[in-house]
Amino acid sequence: MTDQLIPIQWKDGELVLLDQTTLPNEIRYDSYQTIERVWDAIVTMKVRGAPAIGVSAAYGLYLGVKDAPENYYDKFFEILKEKSDYLATSRPTAVNLFWALERMEKKAKSLAHLEVSEIKTELLQEAIAIHQEDEEINRLIGENLLTLLSDGMGILTHCNAGALATTKYGTATSPMYLAKEKGWDIKVYADETRPRLQGSTLTALELHRAGIDVTVITDNMAAMVMSQGKIQAVIVGCDRVAANGDVANKIGTMGVAILAKNFNIPFYVAAPTPTIDLRTPTGKEIPIEERGEEEVTNRFGVPTAPKGVKVYNPAFDVTPNEFITAIVTEQGIVQAPYEENLQKLLKGAPDAITK
Numbered sequence: 001m002t003d004q005l006i007p008i009q010w011k012d013g014e015l016v017l018l019d020q021t022t023l024p025n026e027i028r029y030d031s032y033q034t035i036e037r038v039w040d041a042i043v044t045m046k047v048r049g050a051p052a053i054g055v056s057a058a059y060g061l062y063l064g065v066k067d068a069p070e071n072y073y074d075k076f077f078e079i080l081k082e083k084s085d086y087l088a089t090s091r092p093t094a095v096n097l098f099w100a101l102e103r104m105e106k107k108a109k110s111l112a113h114l115e116v117s118e119i120k121t122e123l124l125q126e127a128i129a130i131h132q133e134d135e136e137i138n139r140l141i142g143e144n145l146l147t148l149l150s151d152g153m154g155i156l157t158h159c160n161a162g163a164l165a166t167t168k169y170g171t172a173t174s175p176m177y178l179a180k181e182k183g184w185d186i187k188v189y190a191d192e193t194r195p196r197l198q199g200s201t202l203t204a205l206e207l208h209r210a211g212i213d214v215t216v217i218t219d220n221m222a223a224m225v226m227s228q229g230k231i232q233a234v235i236v237g238c239d240r241v242a243a244n245g246d247v248a249n250k251i252g253t254m255g256v257a258i259l260a261k262n263f264n265i266p267f268y269v270a271a272p273t274p275t276i277d278l279r280t281p282t283g284k285e286i287p288i289e290e291r292g293e294e295e296v297t298n299r300f301g302v303p304t305a306p307k308g309v310k311v312y313n314p315a316f317d318v319t320p321n322e323f324i325t326a327i328v329t330e331q332g333i334v335q336a337p338y339e340e341n342l343q344k345l346l347k348g349a350p351d352a353i354t355k
């Protein structure tokens with residue numbers, strides 16, 4: 001992978017984030033020293049994508065407690081909880097946010113025998129570990145997905161589950177980078193992904209920069225492209241996998257899954273295990289973020305709907321498990337019955353895995 005845009009870096013005691021709202025026009029990196037600014041970066045989607053939200057929140061929590069008083073344990077843990085609860089209000093759907101915050105809090109509690117200053121140092125190390133593990137997870141997801149693909153395929157993806165949404169490789173895009181490394185000739189179709197356009201502004205940008213054959217289509221062209229036989233597999237990322245295998249991902253994903261079933265095209269979900277949430281029984285219980293109406297009524301500052309019109313803007317939808325051919329994790333490929341196999345997977349049982 002050459003010339004990669006790096007969404008998250010920890011540099012000289014500061015969090016450095018690539019501003020994803022100015023892409024593809026401006027490549028701009030900003031430094032973050034406070035938890036409040038990290039919260040704002042997540043809310044305004046300067047950093048976005050489930051894994052990247054989790055990693056940023058882990059660093060954000062460290063920034064939130066790094067100057068906390070060190071003489072009272074109880075006070076420190078109170079502040080830690082308060083800051084964690086605050087970051088948890090940034091975006092509701094991606095479970096990686098809650099997973100990362102919980103992991104940081106658990107780490108701190110396991111170190112209650114240390115000085116507060118040492119706990120702070122360890123919390124930074126934990127955030128760095130979460131960050132580094134994500135890269136390895138993505139490579140493994142890519143290798144597993146690659147076993148389901150072959151040279152010459154057309155692949156459709158929705159939104160951006162790419163390197164920009166993670167640390168490296170991405171999840172849904174990981175096999176695309178690996179296929180390129182192997183010299184395969186694959187053709188990627190990137191749904192534009194209204195209303196925020198992550199497909200055209202982010203996925204197309206990163207794949208194009210990597211020299212991967214990528215074609216942007218508007219969301220309403222997916223059926224046409226599938227009917228023309230151009231797509232042999234759909235691969236998407238996810239923000240939360242419920243215990244029964246229902247999957248929340250960017251709004252529009254469910255429609256793509258329904259189309260794929262109609263055209264007999266396999267529909268794969270790339271899912272790092274931190275995105276699997278066995279505490280949420282089905283898709284119905286996944287909280288779906290609703291965002292501001294201006295995302296729908298304006299395009300680049302220009303109004304595209306009458307002033308005062310009613311708007312509904314859910315940022316995610318839930319694809320029912322019956323539309324999903326396989327959920328591909330870093331530990332292996334999981335197929336139906338999802339309820340049973342996802343539980344087994346997280347317990348480390350080898351028979352959960354198809355390949």
Ligand SMILES: CSC[C@@H](O)[C@@H](O)C(=O)COP(=O)(O)O
Nearest residue numbers: 048049050161165171237238250
């Ligand atoms: C590996 S990223 C997986 C998902 O987070 C991604 O597909 C997605 O829906 C991103 O939504 P966004 O609203 O841009 O954060």
